[in-house]
Amino acid sequence: MIDLRSDTVTRPSREMREASAGAEVGDDVYGEDPTVNELERRAADAVGMEAALFVPTGTMGNQIAGRVHTDHGQEVLAERDSHVVKWELAGFAQHAGLQVRMVDGDDRGVVSPGQVRESYVAEDLHRPGTGLLCLENTHNSKGGTAIAKEDVDAVCDEASELGVPVHVDGARLFNAVAALSTPAPELVENADSVMFCLSKGLGAPVGSVFAGSEGLVERGRRERKLFGGGMRQAGVLAAPGLLALENRERLAEDHENARALAESLDGVGGLRVPTPETNIVLLDTDGTGRTAEEFLGVCSDEGVLGVPFDEHVVRFCTHLDVDSEDVEAAVERVSSAL
Numbered sequence: 001m002i003d004l005r006s007d008t009v010t011r012p013s014r015e016m017r018e019a020s021a022g023a024e025v026g027d028d029v030y031g032e033d034p035t036v037n038e039l040e041r042r043a044a045d046a047v048g049m050e051a052a053l054f055v056p057t058g059t060m061g062n063q064i065a066g067r068v069h070t071d072h073g074q075e076v077l078a079e080r081d082s083h084v085v086k087w088e089l090a091g092f093a094q095h096a097g098l099q100v101r102m103v104d105g106d107d108r109g110v111v112s113p114g115q116v117r118e119s120y121v122a123e124d125l126h127r128p129g130t131g132l133l134c135l136e137n138t139h140n141s142k143g144g145t146a147i148a149k150e151d152v153d154a155v156c157d158e159a160s161e162l163g164v165p166v167h168v169d170g171a172r173l174f175n176a177v178a179a180l181s182t183p184a185p186e187l188v189e190n191a192d193s194v195m196f197c198l199s200k201g202l203g204a205p206v207g208s209v210f211a212g213s214e215g216l217v218e219r220g221r222r223e224r225k226l227f228g229g230g231m232r233q234a235g236v237l238a239a240p241g242l243l244a245l246e247n248r249e250r251l252a253e254d255h256e257n258a259r260a261l262a263e264s265l266d267g268v269g270g271l272r273v274p275t276p277e278t279n280i281v282l283l284d285t286d287g288t289g290r291t292a293e294e295f296l297g298v299c300s301d302e303g304v305l306g307v308p309f310d311e312h313v314v315r316f317c318t319h320l321d322v323d324s325e326d327v328e329a330a331v332e333r334v335s336s337a338l
């Protein structure tokens, strides 16, 4: 099976399993796990923030952001197709009492400073006030688009003028870094916090990071406890996370594989496949006469897995466990399926 459903499907390497087995551990709720402490230090450095917090999932990292930046009952601004809007069970509403004000980004998911200003709500007797702007980079639903520093900075400046903090859902931040050749600390330097996942393209079995100022991360630590995320001897999970940080450089390979996959499949049997910016390939199945689900059915019969994103949109994702030969094989199998 060539599994292109997500970059979350990677299995931990032997080195990761060994690092896990040999990890020095302590009770992280007491701040005594040396491996977690080391991961948090290195993760903060990697994004140029003062401090970082190891969390079990990207979802928890984003939800912690919702709670630490806002007051209950405020509004959060987020792009309409972003993960926090589509795939986190309305967590901002459930956990932080936030009303989400959705903004239509452009076709790459970029939100403009003008949209931030227009959507901003000043607090008064009738209106709750905007407590947070949440950005996503890379933007998953828009096909892993890598949003440039100028675009990130422009909205951060606008938000800052309005007194609104900015959180970046950077589940795939290092894919953006690789695609843009902009170091992560520069890409998020004007944001207040960032979440990035160790468990996606970086290949760790578990884990994400929430990073920001010392004060924000300390508040985040309490929220993580509230969410049931105080993980005790979590060094066994942080050790593979440390190795995952070393995988940042190789993300460019996934991007090359994604490009090769898209270029080879574009036009096959009526498929329309734009060239991706990172590791996410979106396929428009309309011209094949099949819906996304039907297309995935025939692909699965040939041993290729993807996920449906819309009635006629399928996502294929490249990752650490897929090499260029697998991509060639996937192209052959999909072509024969069609």
Ligand code: TLP
Pocket (backbone or CB within 6 Å): 005, 006, 007, 008, 056, 057, 058, 059, 060, 062, 083, 084, 087, 136, 138, 140, 169, 171, 172, 197, 199, 208
């Ligand atoms: N995304 C998953 C699914 O939930 C869709 C995937 O396969 O892509 N932010 C973004 C942008 C994400 O893509 C994801 C996961 C998350 C947050 C949540 O991370 P986890 O799965 O660790 O909670």
